[in-house]
Amino acid sequence: MAEKKPLKRPEDLRSHRWFGVNDLRSFAHRARMKQMGYAREEFSGRPVIAIVNTWSDINPCHAHLRERAEDVKRGILQAGGFPLELPAMSLAEPFVKPTTMLYRNFLAMETEELLRSHPVDGAVLLGGCDKTTPGLLMGAISMNLPAIFVPAGPMLNGNWEGRPLGMGSDTWKYWNELRAGKITEQDWEEIENGIAPSHGHCQVMGTASTMTAIAEALGMTLTGASSIPAPDSNHPRMCASAGRRSVEMVWQDQKPRDIMSTESVDNAITVHMALGGSTNAIIHLIAMARRAGIDLTLSRFDEISRRTPVIANLRPAGEFLMEDFYYAGGLPAFMTCLRDLLTLTCMTVTGKTLGENIARAKVHNPDIIRTLENSIYAEGATAVLQGNLAPGGCVMKPAAAEAKFLIHRGPALVFRDYNHMAAEIDRDDLDVTEDTVLVLQNAGPQGGPGMPEWGMLPIPKKLLAKGVRDMLRISDSRMSGTSYGACILHVAPESFTGGPLALVETGDMIETDVANRRIHLDVSDEQLNQRRRRWSALPPRYERGYGKLFSNHVSQADKGCDFDFLEDGFPTPDPEIH
């Protein structure tokens, strides 16, 4: 849908201001480039492309990105550009504490400022582990230089005794089996050895796979890029193509805001819902859209959810893993099944429309990629609930919950924070039944801090032993995209700032009715007002540093958890070259 622009001339390049003019500063810039062994004709008058790389020694999902940056460089050079690799925060999901979500906005700021402060004309963004995709894209959207996203790709299928294993989903499943005494410590160790057999991001439809698919559906990756397994030789070839294409995008002046539109965001939500994707993606997509000046709200997710069936048979909602999805045709084939629900005229980084990109795609396995008529789940993956317990809304994945919890009334068992829950949950004398509603407070954006993935509260051990595997759970935290169960998440406003979740007491009755999108705390307004008067805020989590910046400026989940000063509407000038 973007208008065709005239091709740029070398003197129009942003990098020309550093390298092309004849003044004292440009002399110094060129002399310093020559100091690194580059001749003037290698970097001057050509598109300079930043490769923003989230590789690190501690990120197994991105272990191959150091090599892949070389493939991107090869493509950039082939197309007549000049590559500059710029390392950025790696955000390894398993290792960064208290949660990578605390640092998503940090990566977004870093990406934006790397691009702003350096002599670059365009960018190739290398990421994939959960928060890296939104972090890189949010920064690139704000800076709005031509940019293309290169997904890290999923790892290969895990395996234990011939059974396929998916990171996260099977971790939770077999952890419960171990706690219930159904598997041995030796089995558990064998699962540990087999669940992550290669580099690449988690191989279920968790947050990483959901976010890279969203990036592709938005039009920010090459066609099919998000489904290629990380070790597959198609992956380095895709990286080189992305490098070549990034140079063309600079000459054509094709920027993220030419690609992001209300329609492309709707396409991304439709793909998200039809994949049965991670609830985390809702927060990230709201933040990304708002960076592009699109006021995306939770209600739009619910509208699209109601008209979109889940047609991907992928864990945690289904059966298969990302490697299987790739061989079934991957995201392009998947999007052909959603044709009638997508706007196919949306422009993409390929320079073609979404419809042109997927025109030749075919489904090779109709059990993995279903049709609208033969869906896994008739309605969308995520429901947005509202009521006196969550005036700003909250979300739930009905497809991943036991059906009996979709309409439920039960007494609350309240944990005031994560440590309280961890100390109590396995007590033999815990007053709990399978109808109890587990409530976790102080786990939101400010309370967690950083809104950790604690929303899939563990089933109490005494109920596990009786065969209970799902319960209704409510919190203002998030849940890993690899998790499942009747978990109501992202309650807004959060309890740490005095939202109604803070007022719930053990024994209060809570009602949910997912079909009618309702959540209700059955306590009178008068009683709630009394409790509100008694409520007092906890001390701030941070008194200094980045944590304080985060606490002072992060928005609630329904607004995308971005910083107020990073949203659209505040122009930031390009640096003066002095």
Ligand code: FES
């Ligand atoms: Fe990196 Fe799951 S840990 S994607």
